[in-house]
Amino acid sequence: MEYLYWNKDVELFSREEIERIQYKRLRSMVKYCCDNVRLYNERFKKAGLNPEDIKSVKDVTKIPFTFKDDLRENYPFKMFAKPLEEIVRLHASSGTSGSPTVVGYTRNDIETWTELMARTITCPGGHRGDILQNAYGYGLFTGGLGFHYGGERIGAAVIPISGGNTSLQIKLMKDFGSTILTCTPSYSLYIAEYAKQEGVDIExxxxxxxxxxxxxxxxxxxRSKIENSLNIDAFDIYGLSEIYGPGVSVECPEKNGLHVWEDQILPEVIDKETREPVSPGEKGILLFTPLTKEGVPLLRYITNDIASLNYEKCNCNRKMVRMSKVTGRADDMLIVRGVNVYPSQIEHVLMGIPGVGENYQIVVDRDILDTLTVRVEVTQEKFSDRIKDLENFQRMIEERLFEALRVKVKIELVAPGEIPRSMGKAKRVIDLRKENI
Ligand SMILES: [Zn+2]
Structure with missing residues (x-):
């Protein structure tokens, strides 16, 4: 098997070299956070902790956690460690319940992110001369621009087509001879399906x-479904906007876990209940501490993604730890067509609408693309409305939910008491996707 490296010196660091640089960077990062972000200054004081108490990488466990809610509560700029004059880019995650989370990047942050993305595209086999069709969304979401900068850095020709417009995707794929496709896995399947319907001979x-x-x-x-339908080699990446965006980790050709770029991002896994570190190989909640991030530095940021870390040797010779695919969420968040959806948001919207009864049920399924259906019980009074009024009522709820979630939702109105309950409680979320893929 052939292995490609963007930054061979760093990517082939020994464990000792990785830990040496992690320690050096962690120590300055902790001091930087305490000096420049009020939240960290206060949390360290409260914990009776000084930056000097961090004497090894293992001491990271002494540092208090950072939660997504910290970013929300400090909306928009209170977690920034640099004045706005030094920020050159602002991204924000899709607003879930309440404020979105905002991330500001300094020029150095963009440079670091670009370097990580260059490694991330090279590691599975991308190189100069490739034609990279970037069908990730451009905009506030970090996917599009992350791949764009990384692709340009390695010398690929990037097509900034963004998501959607599938017939144009296929036309350019044919006419330009695209060699790499970057997007969500479900969209890649949708493209394949669409091409087949258009009579394109993929091979x-x-x-x-x-x-x-x-x-x-x-x-x-x-993965094998995508590989077969598009006749390609498919690789997984992982990232989140709070930690730059895509480019936190990626699979190498071994496809045996995702190498985390540990010289820049320190990963940990903790137990869901006790919040203590788990042993390598054991599943728990993933945390990250970016080690040189300037705009919005984060210490021990809780992702709520469930995964494990594997330090065993990899044939590609990288010693950087491999994380497993994310197997779930510690909270109840659903990812629908790449957008984060919290059942609590749906509830919030429904409960504000007169005529909605006491129970609802969220059904997520996948029919090439994810589908989100909410079965809503109406009140007895509403239930006796004319059919036409009920249809309008249904459409109004669909619109309100689309406004709140930015994802298309299908509403099914049902009679009071129709949603089955066990022990008096209705099952709120049914995710059928796991069974169907
Ligand atoms: Zn590897």
Whole structure:
């Protein structure tokens, strides 16, 4: 097997070299956070902790956690460690319940992120001369621009087509001879399906060789489905906007876990209940501490993603730890077409609408793309309305939910008491995708 490296010196660091640089960077990062971010200054004081108390990488466990809510509560700029004059980019995650989380990047942050993305595209096999069709969304979401900068850095020709417009995707794929496709796994399947319907001979007319997919959970079954339908090699990536965006980790050609770029990002896994570190190989909640981030530095940021870390040797010779695919969420967040959806947001919208009864049920399924259906019980009074009024009522709820979630939702109105209950409680979320992929 052939292994490519963007920054061979760093990517092939020994464990000792990785830990040496992590310690050096962690120590300055902790001091930087305490000096420049009020939240950290106060938390360290409260914990009776000084930056000097961090005497090894293992001491990271002494540092208090950072939660997504910290970012929300400090909306928009109170977690920034640099004045706005030094910020050159602002991204924000899709607003869940309440404020979105905002991330500001300094020029150095963009440079670091670009370096990580260059490694991330090279590691599965991307290189100069590739034609990279970037079908991740451009905009506040970090996927599009992350791949864009990384692709340009390695010398690929980047097509900034963004998501959607599938017939144009296929036309350019054929006419430009795209060799790499980057998007969510479900969208890649949708493209394949669409091409088939249009009568495109994928093997003859499409030159794609590589797919780099992320922003949604995926399985080995889904991977082989994509590989077969597009005739490519498919790789998983992982990232989140709070930690730059895509480019936190990626699979190498061994496809045996995702190498985390540990010289820049320190990963940990803690137990869901006790919040103590778990042993290597054991599942728990993933945390990250970016080690040189300037704009919005974060210490021990809790992702709520469930995964494990594997320090065993990899054939590609990288000693950087491999994280497993994310197997779930510690909270109840759903990822629908790459967008984060919290059942609590749906509840919040429903409960504000007169005529909505006491129970609802969220059903997520996948029919090539994810579908989100909410079954809503109406009140007895509403239930006796004319059919036409009920149809309008249904459409109004769909619009309100779309406004709140930015994802299309199908509403099914049902009679009071129709949603089955066990022990008096209705099952709120049914995710059928796991069974179907
Ligand atoms: Zn490897």
């Amino acid at each position: 003859k007319e499409i030159k794609l060789r590589l797919g780099i997919f992320g922003a949604e959970p995926s399985s080995e079954t889904l």
